[in-house]
Amino acid sequence: MDTVRIAVLSAGLSEPSSTRLLADRLTKAVLDLLDARGIRAEVSVIELRDHAHDVMNAMLTGFPAQALAGAMKQIADADALIAVTPIFSTSYSGLFKSFIDVLDREAIEGTPVLLGATAGTPRHSLAIDYAIRPLFTYLHAEPVPTGVFAAADDWGQGADRVAPLQKRVDRAARELVDVVAGRGRTEKVDPFSPESYLGAGGSFESLLGARSSDSL
Structure with missing residues (x-):
């Protein structure tokens, strides 16, 4: 198989952020599984905080700046997408949604997606399924069944007594890799x-x- 292109979309606002931390953990799990199957991968990481002003300008003018256009092309050209957003007011962040709004409607059509989300408390753990998954389904992407949510407690000592974060990460990564390995590399037209x-x-x-x- 040719090199698989993985795009990673992280919508964390702080630096460092738990959103990027989760994105990195998901990416590593996917890369490890691809490597175990002898599949090479090329990763492009898009930090949305670096494009925040350009996203707003694109919404106002309808034309993305060069850096933002490059990030959008990386996502459109990807064989798989890992998308992670913080949860604000029970849903994805405004920056995350604004980027999706300026992205071409057909950019991720048919693209397998691993969804992740972060928040301060576990109360927002269902946001992936009632807010984020429908958004990507509407765009005709193909989210894998397992979404990975991480609350603040998931990063502390003694965390994950019920469902360990790494176990969820590994399961979601395996689902994404199964799809990618099964379909091979496809050129988007x-x-x-x-x-x-x-x-x-x-x-x-x-x-x-x-x-x-x-x-x-």
Whole structure:
């Protein structure tokens, strides 16, 4: 298999942040499993806090700055996505949603996604399934069944008495790797390119000729 491209989207606002910490842990678990299967991987990490101003400008103007456009392309070109957001007011952060809003609607169509979220208390643990998962499903991405939520207690001493964080991380990572390894590397086609509606090797001339013959 060719090198698998993994995009990691982290929407943490502080530096360092528990959101990035969870994103890194999920990424390591995925990379370890891919390596165990002899699959090479290339990782692109997008820290949304670095693009916050550009995201807002893109919402106002409709045009992303060069750095933001590069981050958006990394996600669109990825074979798999790891997306982690902090939870504010029972849902994903405004920065996270704003980035999704300026992302091309077809950028992650069919892309397997591992979802993660962080918050101060476990009370927000269901946010992945009632807020984040529907968002990615709407975009026709393919979230894996297990989402990983980490509260503040998950990083402390004596944490995870009920469901250890690393156990959840490993399970979600295995689900993502199973999908990636099963489908292999696929090239995404620009929906506005001639190939998307003419087919490989097609031409406008052949398409017009076919339509002319149909009209006869």
